[in-house]
Amino acid sequence: MASYTQLLARRYRGKLDTDADEFITFAVDGANRMQRLINDLLSYSRVSTRGKPFEPTNSETSLEQALLNLRAAIEESQAVVTHDPLPTVNADATQMVQLFQNLIGNAIKFRKPDEPPRVHVSAEWRVPSGEKPVTRHTTHVTPEWLFSICDSGIGIDPQYHDRIFVIFQRLHGKSEYPGTGIGLAICKRIVERHSGRVWVESEVGKGATFYFTIPKSDE
Secondary structure (H helix, E strand, O other): OHHHHHHHHHHHOOOOOHHHHHHHHHHHHHHHHHHHHHHHHHHHHHHHHOOOOOEEEEHHHHHHHHHHHOHHHHHHHOOEEEEOOOOEEEEOHHHHHHHHHHHHHHHHHOOOOOOOOEEEEEEEEEOOOOOOOOOOOOOOOOOEEEEEEEEOOOOOOHHHOOHHHOOOOOOOOOOOOOOOOOHHHHHHHHHHHOOOOEEEEEOOOOOEEEEEEEEOOOO
């Protein structure tokens, strides 16, 4: 569909009436959106079915690869992305790249119109909230790495904090911000595959901080 509608657009746009040109534009746009949707659905389904074995993964290397993939968006928006020292975790290296890429890509996309986006990535070791620390007498609690991606963007109304991780859920029209509404659902699925959790803290107009955890491996 995409190939033939694009061929129609190249050969016949401007040679028919204005209605035909408009119909061709709608067809091309619809085919392209469907193509992106199918690709994102494949990515979503492959988180579990084609995930690689976990191995010691340098988070800074994963972040660097994600930023390389986002280079065009970073340059276009003049985004400033900084980070603290990041740990080595037991993870699927490819999915760690995708996780950073989706979260930082969102921070760049949902930026304030009047200023370049700023994003900061950090991580800290902690014992899960409400649990007793691990000691030589208690070994049932698994410490974890808590990652945070903090941005200076438009923010998210607290009533939608859970909804944004549900597949196909969008808070903005496609004319405002492109996308299929699957990116954060993929993030959630990746984190859950790693036995972690993901959530957001944000207010409208005050930026957002996305958090995710990766259990600390003893290996």
